[in-house]
Amino acid sequence: MEGPYQHEASDSAYQFTKAAIAKGHEILRVFFYQDGVLNSNKLMDPQADDRHIQKQWSALGTENNIDFIVCVAAAKRRGINDTVTAEGFTIGGLGMLTELAIEADRLVEFRA
Amino acid sequence: MEGPYQHEASDSAYQFTKAAIAKGHEILRVFFYQDGVLNSNKLMDPQADDRHIQKQWSALGTENNIDFIVCVAAAKRRGINDTVTAEGFTIGGLGMLTELAIEADRLVEFRA
Amino acid sequence: MVVFRTAPYGGNYSFEGLENVLIMGAYDQDVSVLFIDDGVLAIKKGMDNSGTGIKDFSPTFRALEAYDIEKIFIDRESMESRGVSLEDLVIEPEVIEANAVEKMMEEQKNFFMF
Amino acid sequence: MVVFRTAPYGGNYSFEGLENVLIMGAYDQDVSVLFIDDGVLAIKKGMDNSGTGIKDFSPTFRALEAYDIEKIFIDRESMESRGVSLEDLVIEPEVIEANAVEKMMEEQKNFFMF
């Protein structure tokens, strides 16, 4: 996934997740890797008339009990650690993506 | 500019700046905008056998008195503020890019 | 000069390019704006962000004239290959041919591509 | 399955894709690896990062067999159009035709593209 505000991938992933929940699907997990890890940064402070991508995710996660996993390897390289990740985002290993591939019925990648 | 570790743009900009200095050029300023603002993040913690992009910039800047300007609008959206920017990086307005366009003899953009 | 050459929204180049144009205008620079390649799609009429919540920047393009930014150009071939005509756009740039582009760039002290 | 389809270094997809392959191998998954399009360039021999300092990941590709990852495929047409032959590569994938790709994907429970 590419970074929020830089590419549309974060927005598309959010809208898709929301629509899947609205249709009654259980979202196992959203896994953020590559620049997607930047979605978790609570220091984001966009202009008042723009969406706040991290807060959108957090609200969706709280309401629907979704695990947001931030890939640790990708995050460390990009200066994301638990001092800046918002509540609801957990830093975890790539292995959790493998588990997701094993458990999930469907897996959709939002790439740049 | 695109983000460090995600695209090569940050590395290319760094190598180019270094080569220009080696040839005796005065680098007025390096302006980081779009995902390029992420270059300034001192929380970066890449694997031990990989380069540390922020530290590379900082070392180059200290040795050669280069202004590193991080675009404030781009930075705020992406969760970069002065709690995470490394020494030597200054958050500044897009106007400084305009000034650069007025003053600099040459301007090179490193894009994704 | 600011050159727009990428499609809007998929990447944020057009948005940050537009911020740049406005600032240059505020510095009283004699700003030119040029739309080529997928950049011609950035000024399409009828943008509606109600389905995605992504910030719609077309009102700002419409306001360029208010900032005294009046030298606005667009590449004919880029429009034609994308099925876009002047009536589809929120502003009315002057149509130029591809072979005029490099000359316009050379005449600038410096220019940016987004 | 992990599909590599982008050129190395310009973007970091191949690098993060490779990390993914290794983890899947560590989970004892029966991992397949497929190189298509510009992905065939990710396993070129002779990479030398002394001019750029960017991390060279080709030794890790060479180590895939050590991780018992042996189902490695490459698209013939992608190699040919890029002037790449098997001797140019750090590993020796099995060459397949483009029309086998969708079928391979369908046979997987899930797959990733990088």
Next chain:
Amino acid sequence: MLHLVNKSPFESMGFEDCLKYAAKGSSILFYEDGIYGALPGTAIADRMASVTSDYKVYVLKEDMMLRGIDKIMDGITEVDYAGFVGLVEENKTASW
């Protein structure tokens, strides 16, 4: 299989790459900048007409709206995000 195409066909080979591998009869969804592939009257309209006869081609309505696109070629079906989810229910997906 559902093939997701999110890049402009005027700037990226992603769409052509996808066609190289996609079996006839498969589904293709244009979203993000990929939606420009559905524009009528373009330089690639003839190419796209042959694609719509071999594949089921969809385009994401929300991304069309965002970009001010309201006309699309014959043979391409508009879906909204709920429809996107529906396509994913029925198919494995490949992201180009």
Next chain:
Amino acid sequence: MLHLVNKSPFESMGFEDCLKYAAKGSSILFYEDGIYGALPGTAIADRMASVTSDYKVYVLKEDMMLRGIDKIMDGITEVDYAGFVGLVEENKTASW
């Protein structure tokens, strides 16, 4: 003018876009993934041969090394980062 091309010509139209606007005799530098345009024996080698007769074409050595590329087409000149700086001294640059 110096035109900078940093994307793979097999995946991006950036190089063809650049040629649309670049005046004959101008300089073009391939760097990052753009260096693949200099590979011999590819599907675009004929196209590239005609480009090298109309333009001064350069390729960045450090990015070739990084990618394991040591052979390039006739008519293309290798430069290192110092050479890149030299080209920028002599030309305004456009980044595609």
